[in-house]
Amino acid sequence: MRTATFTLCAGLAAACGAWAQTPQGPSPRGADLDLATSLPAPPATDDIQTLLLDARQSLRAGRIGEAQEALERAETRALDRSVPAGAEREPATGPVVRAAGAAREALAAGNVAGAISIIDAALPSAATADLPK
Numbered sequence: 001m002r003t004a005t006f007t008l009c010a011g012l013a014a015a016c017g018a019w020a021q022t023p024q025g026p027s028p029r030g031a032d033l034d035l036a037t038s039l040p041a042p043p044a045t046d047d048i049q050t051l052l053l054d055a056r057q058s059l060r061a062g063r064i065g066e067a068q069e070a071l072e073r074a075e076t077r078a079l080d081r082s083v084p085a086g087a088e089r090e091p092a093t094g095p096v097v098r099a100a101g102a103a104r105e106a107l108a109a110g111n112v113a114g115a116i117s118i119i120d121a122a123l124p125s126a127a128t129a130d131l132p133k
Contacts, residue, residue, distance in 0.1 A: 046077055047077075048074050048077050048078055048096055048126045049123060049126040049127050051070045051071075051073050051074035051077065052070070052071075052074050052096075052100075052119050052122060052123055052126050053123070054066075054067075054070040055067045055068075055070035055071045055074065055103070055115075055119055056116055056119045056120065058070060059107075059112055059115060059116050059119075060116070064107060064112070067107065067115070068104060068107060071100045071103050071104050071107075071115075071119075072100070072104070074096065074100050074126070075096070075097055075100035075101060075104075078092065078094055078096040078097045078100065078126075079092045079097060094125070095122060095125035096122055096125050096126050099118050099119070099121065099122030099125070100122070102118050103115040103118040103119050103122075106118060
């Protein structure tokens with residue numbers, strides 16, 4: 001019994017090691033619209049409006065991963081806020097947070113034009129989103 005357990009564990013370890021060394025390519029769908037796990041970084045900025053503009057420009061250039069990263073950064077920046085004590089657990093639901101999430105969902109569904117439209121609609125709100133509250 002002890003030999004069988006050891007043999008099974010050694011076989012699993014070898015299989016896992018071989019799998020870990022194989023390059024992980026794109027998903028079987030092969031589309032650039034697959035949401036990436038390691039995304040190229042857009043130009044460094046903390047400005048929400050600039051991040052949304054970068055996302056729109058990246059989408060128009062066909063750089064989906066870069067657009068996704070810019071949208072995620074814009075959403076994260078929009079979530080950075082000051083709230084009164086006791087209100088920390090209330091979710092942020094501002095227009096930029098909703099728009100960035102909706103644009104990312106549109107990208108996940110392969111709707112690049114829809115994501116661009118959502119970004120365009122969010123840009124006026126993003127202009128004032130960075131102002132202190």
